[in-house]
Amino acid sequence: MGDLKLMKGNEAIAEAAIRAGVDAYFGYPITPQSEIIEYLMAEKPHERTGMVVLQAESEVAAINMVYGAAGTGKKAMTSSSSPGISLKMEGISYLAGAELPAVIVNVVRGGPGLGTIQPSQADYFQATKGGGHGDYRMIVLAPASVQEMSDFVSLAFDLAFKYNNPVMILSDGVIGQMMEKVDLKDSVARWTDEEVKENSPWATVGKTKDRERNIITSLDLDPSHQEKHNEKLLLKYADITKNETRIEKIDCDDAEYLFVAYGSSARIAQKAIQLARAKGIKVGLLRPITLYPYPSEMVAKMADQVKGILAVEMSAGQMVEDVRLAVEGKVKVEHYGRVGGIIHSPQEVLEALEKKIIGG
């Protein structure tokens, strides 16, 4: 049995990391996610589980520490918010290129630039379309509750090690800061040194005479090799798409209209569904849990059932592009969302549905 606690989303991530047997966390403070490193420092995970927690000199250093720790075959993670995630992008590209497992948490705030410390979902493109340089993909998980903030830490590590790929937990200031009941999972022990070597036979652990040396690199100066490497990555991403696409369907069975929303916007859309149904409007919600791979098939299927789709996200319209790609013009697809750190209300979301989809 786990145990029930009332926690902030950020604290839930930190506690879940300790319980998931994470070996190392490297981070740099930035609002609205500093509680993650603060919680970790206060909890002394070094004493609880032997986990390394280090405040780095920058997000650049932190992600490169993650890169180093991941290269040793251990479970390493970092967290930040939008401007800090921008700084991590080169390192994330290296992780993807060198095929290292690692977890990156982004508790998104409003931008561009220094922007605002208020919540936003405007980093969708950066998370799902690359962000850093080169052809690579991160698996992107979008928690919509404090419970999922906790649950997705171990899920993220499972996926990272299954595919030797970086995984991002794309959250936002709402989920990071709000307090909810969370059922914490039981602790699992950190891998022993022997388990690390067994689970990650490619890791830098010191070369013994009985094997070739292990090299962690993303470099290949020969373009024909580099092309092969890229092709291998593409096959891996196809596998990930086939096996790991996750979505939640809410009130979809009789739906005539559809919201597509992830994270905190999905929570707001759920409330908007109640308001709509009270007025007799039959609307449902598709909530992508993985943003990469994107649940395009499910969205396409629903497009055969409903009369119109509203993508709800706290951005100027980013995920809506993936909805449109999936729907292929079968029904009308519009976007609604407040920007710059303003959180839309359920009433505003309902009004947008009525105006842009039902009336429009």
Place this chain on the structure above:
Amino acid sequence: MRDEILKELVQPDNLVYSKTELMTDKTLSYCPGCGHGTAHRITMEVIEELGLWEDTIGIAPVGCSVLAYEFMNIDMQQAAHGRAPAVATAIKRCWPDKIVFTYQGDGDLAAIGTAETLHAINRGENIVIIFVNNGIYGMTGGQMAPTTLLGMKSSTSPYGRDEATMGNPLKITELISQLPGAYFVTRQAVHTPATVRKTKKAIRMAFQNQMDKKGGVSFVEIVSNCNSGWKMTPVQSNQWLIENMLPFYPLGDIKINGEFINK
């Protein structure tokens, strides 16, 4: 064929030198005459002589030595430009009983990676940093480095480094020696047999410090040449190094066992 000829030539009685097993047979990617190859070899010899080869993890930088992992026969990780000290920090923290070192050029360590260098040393990470200072960006074709001497020509200071607009050459080694986390700081060279021997001794002390878990970073600067970037023959470049680099970057120990050497 080659092996047979070698077997015939290399008889125990005329064998005066053998390559350490910790250097692979791969042909070095360095220009003939470049100091990187010597710096690699003596580093690997020290690791072998100290019996550390099963326990050592090296970090290759971005620079001419980006392919160090092709030549050093140990587990290695290639780091993003300038970030080797951050990568090393994490590896050492994750495997505290392993021996961890970075091998970095001056652009990598003293320009783009200044923050990582300074902070890894300031935290007193128990690692070795081998810093090859050739006063130029070799890999990208001879551009100005933070260590480029005043008046020295490079492809981005074609009329010579100008103090007013380009700043002064950075003595990063003296700078970091001020930090309590710098346990052993020395500046050496590899342009003559005598300096190679001294440098090897310094590298041995650096690794010995880490083995003994002495607190802090052991930092070995190697003033080296870049004959290609300097547009000289290897011999000319070594002469130029003696006449120009060494007066500005004087050789010798700066700090031993955490204490400054008073000269």
